[in-house]
Amino acid sequence: MTESTVIAFRFATDDDDQVLRDLSELDSHQPLERPAVLAVVDGHPIAALSLATGEIVADPFTRTEDVVRMLRVRVAALGAARETRRRRHGLGRLRLAA
Numbered sequence: 001m002t003e004s005t006v007i008a009f010r011f012a013t014d015d016d017d018q019v020l021r022d023l024s025e026l027d028s029h030q031p032l033e034r035p036a037v038l039a040v041v042d043g044h045p046i047a048a049l050s051l052a053t054g055e056i057v058a059d060p061f062t063r064t065e066d067v068v069r070m071l072r073v074r075v076a077a078l079g080a081a082r083e084t085r086r087r088r089h090g091l092g093r094l095r096l097a098a
Contacts, residue, residue, distance in 0.1 A: 010038055020048055046059045046064050051075070
């Protein structure tokens, strides 16, 4: 990464399914599915984190350790913000039905 590197984190959409498959294949991992958050560096997706399982896939040909660390922090912050909004609106912690 350089001083002018742009790092973005965004939710994976329908259009990103192939990106998730490609990153998973590069990382010798089972295909990661949505919901997921992508880490995009200078316009190139280099890592993804599954919101369902917490699993991470990353491009092994790119230095990703710092970006993966930031991705984990970002996803944790999103979860904390979501929990705060739920509590504020009196929803508490929601769980999926069995």
